[in-house]
Every structure is written in structure tokens, then in C-alpha cells.
Amino acid sequence: MKRAMTIAGSDSGGGAGIQADLKTFQELKVFGTSALTAVTAQNTLGVQGVFPMEPEAVASQIQSVGEDIGTDALKTGMLFNAGIIQAVSEKIKQFGWEKVVVDPVMIAKGGASLLQQEAVSALKNQLLPLCLIITPNIPEAEVLTGMSIRSMDDKKEAAKRIHALGVKNIVIKGGHDTETNESVDILFDGKEFVFFSTPRIETNNTHGTGCTFSAAITAQLAKGSSVREAVSIAKEFIQAAIANPLGIGNGHGPTNHWAFNSKTESGVISWQE
Ligand SMILES: Nc1ncnc2c1ncn2[C@@H]1O[C@H](COP(=O)(O)OP(=O)(O)OP(=O)(O)O)[C@@H](O)[C@H]1O
Numbered sequence: 001m002k003r004a005m006t007i008a009g010s011d012s013g014g015g016a017g018i019q020a021d022l023k024t025f026q027e028l029k030v031f032g033t034s035a036l037t038a039v040t041a042q043n044t045l046g047v048q049g050v051f052p053m054e055p056e057a058v059a060s061q062i063q064s065v066g067e068d069i070g071t072d073a074l075k076t077g078m079l080f081n082a083g084i085i086q087a088v089s090e091k092i093k094q095f096g097w098e099k100v101v102v103d104p105v106m107i108a109k110g111g112a113s114l115l116q117q118e119a120v121s122a123l124k125n126q127l128l129p130l131c132l133i134i135t136p137n138i139p140e141a142e143v144l145t146g147m148s149i150r151s152m153d154d155k156k157e158a159a160k161r162i163h164a165l166g167v168k169n170i171v172i173k174g175g176h177d178t179e180t181n182e183s184v185d186i187l188f189d190g191k192e193f194v195f196f197s198t199p200r201i202e203t204n205n206t207h208g209t210g211c212t213f214s215a216a217i218t219a220q221l222a223k224g225s226s227v228r229e230a231v232s233i234a235k236e237f238i239q240a241a242i243a244n245p246l247g248i249g250n251g252h253g254p255t256n257h258w259a260f261n262s263k264t265e266s267g268v269i270s271w272q273e
């Protein structure tokens with residue numbers, strides 16, 4: 001049985017964070033383990049409280065999983081502060097894990113901060129050089145590069161700048177590009193750009209899309225997919241999950257983690273430059 005680990009925060013509302021990751025792992029048929037970085041009091045309306053773990057507690061959870069169960073791939077989500085980033089980076093190095101997906105979670109949809117501002121440099125200097133794939137949304141890519149991203153050319157330039165930070169593969173997600181009727185995610189591996197495009201769905205139910213997407217990439221990597229194949233399947237997974245909402249909560253509702261396994265057509269168009 002292949003194993004995937006998530007190092008992320010808890011979303012009490014069940015749509016994002018560790019809950020979204022474990023549901024995605026389950027649907028993609030890998031055994032999921034977790035190390036909790038923070039507890040959030042959260043629902044579809046917003047984040048009501050953030051309670052970070054001590055870095056030592058995060059390190060200890062990773063140690064327990066690593067020394068017994070091991071993992072075929074892992075992802076990080078909400079890391080919250082520099083101490084936790086350092087603890088996670090040290091453990092990844094200690095175990096020599098290479099299939100590492102970093103979702104550089106910074107701000108929740110309602111505006112709550114999930115990463116302290118002063119932790120951005122720790123993320124860039126300590127964790128990014130250890131990761132195989134990073135999956136920023138547009139605002140996160142802007143923070144990582146210091147540039148503003150308006151056009152496709154800007155996205156490509158941002159991907160090149162993040163590659164220069166030592167990251168092997170960059171996926172800049174298109175969910176925030178609300179001007180277009182396609183949601184285009186671009187993958188850059190240092191040489192080529194590949195574009196993954198699906199029709200944009202008009203919906204309020206996008207809570208946890210980024211978590212689910214990066215968890216699906218991680219599950220696929222654990223099963224042996226190439227980076228390109230993993231991103232393509234993750235894009236199909238999230239499209240199906242957004243297109244089949246569950247009607248839960250009064251705000252930004254969660255996506256539907258069951259939908260991928262019940263659908264027949266992907267609707268993903270991919271091309272390469
Ligand atoms: N309305 C939409 N229609 C189709 N695809 C979408 C839509 N919104 C997001 N996506 C897709 O969902 C995935 C996540 O992208 P997004 O930019 O929303 O991440 P995010 O902002 O990190 O999410 P979150 O912070 O809510 O977890 C990407 O593959 C993106 O293309």
C-alpha cells in the first residue's frame with residue numbers, strides 16, 4: 001500500500017486543511033498519515049481562531065510517522081510560523097524525503113492569516129530548496145516573487161523566478177484569475193511550460209480547492225505518477241470536486257471529494273509550449 005503524509009493545519013469545517021487532504025488521499029487510494037501544525041476554528045464563513053502547535057510537537061509527529069510507517073510522498077499546507085517551518089524542513093532532510101509538495105498557504109479565503117509575514121523568508125530559504133513541486137495561487141506567487149501578476153506572461157515570469165529560488169517544479173494556479181472563463185494552471189519544470197485548463201465554474205463552493213489539489217498531486221506522486229501526470233490528474237480531481245457541490249454551510253462551501261470517482265469525463269485540456 002502506498003502512503004502519503006500531510007503536514008498541515010486542521011479545518012474544523014472539514015473542507016480544507018488536513019481534513020481535505022485525508023479525504024483526497026482516501027479517494028485516490030493511498031494510506032494517509034498526518035502531522036498537525038495548528039488547530040483552526042473554522043467554517044464556511046471564515047476563520048474564528050488559530051491555535052498553532054509547538055514546533056517540537058510537529059517534529060515529534062513526523063518522527064513517529066517516519067520511523068515506523070514511512071511515506072512515499074508528502075505535502076505541506078498551513079505551517080503558520082518560522083519555528084514550524086524549521087522543524088518540518090529538518091525532518092524532511094533527516095528522512096531524506098524527496099517527493100515533497102509544498103502548498104505555500106498564506107491567507108484563507110476570508111482574509112485570515114495562516115502564515116506569519118516574518119515566516120516567508122524561512123519558507124523560501126529552508127523549505128523551498130527541499131521541495132519537488134510548489135503550488136502557489138496567484139497572490140502567493142506575488143509574495144514569493146515580489147512582482148504583481150496580471151497576465152499569462154507575468155505568470156511565466158513568476159514561475160521562472162520561483163525556479164531560481166531552487167524549486168524544481170512550479171504550478172501557478174489560476175483559481176484567482178476571475179477575469180477569464182478558463183481556470184488555467186501552469187506547470188514549469190525549468191525548461192518547458194505545460195498548461196492545464198478547465199472551464200471556470202461559477203460557484204461559491206471553493207473552500208479548500210488548493211489543499212485538495214495539492215493533496216491529489218501528492219497521492220499521485222506516491223503511486224508513482226510523473227510530475228506532469230500527477231498535476232493533470234489533480235486538475236481533473238479538483239474540477240470534478242468543484243463542479244458537484246454538496247450544499248454545506250452558509251458561506252464558501254467545501255468541494256466534493258467523492259465526485260472524481262463517480263465521473264466519466266475530465267474536461268481538462270492540456271497543452272505545452
Ligand atoms: N471557479 C473555478 N473553476 C474551475 N477551477 C477552479 C476554480 N477555482 C479554482 N479552481 C482550480 O482549483 C485549484 C486550486 O486553485 P486556487 O487558485 O483556487 O487555489 P487556492 O487559492 O490555493 O485555494 P484555497 O486557498 O481555497 O485552498 C486549481 O487547479 C484551480 O485551477
Ligand SMILES: Cc1ncc(CO)c(N)n1
Nearest residue numbers: 009010011016017078108
Ligand atoms: C487549516 C487550513 N489550511 C489551509 C487553508 C487554505 O484553504 C485553510 N482555509 N485552512
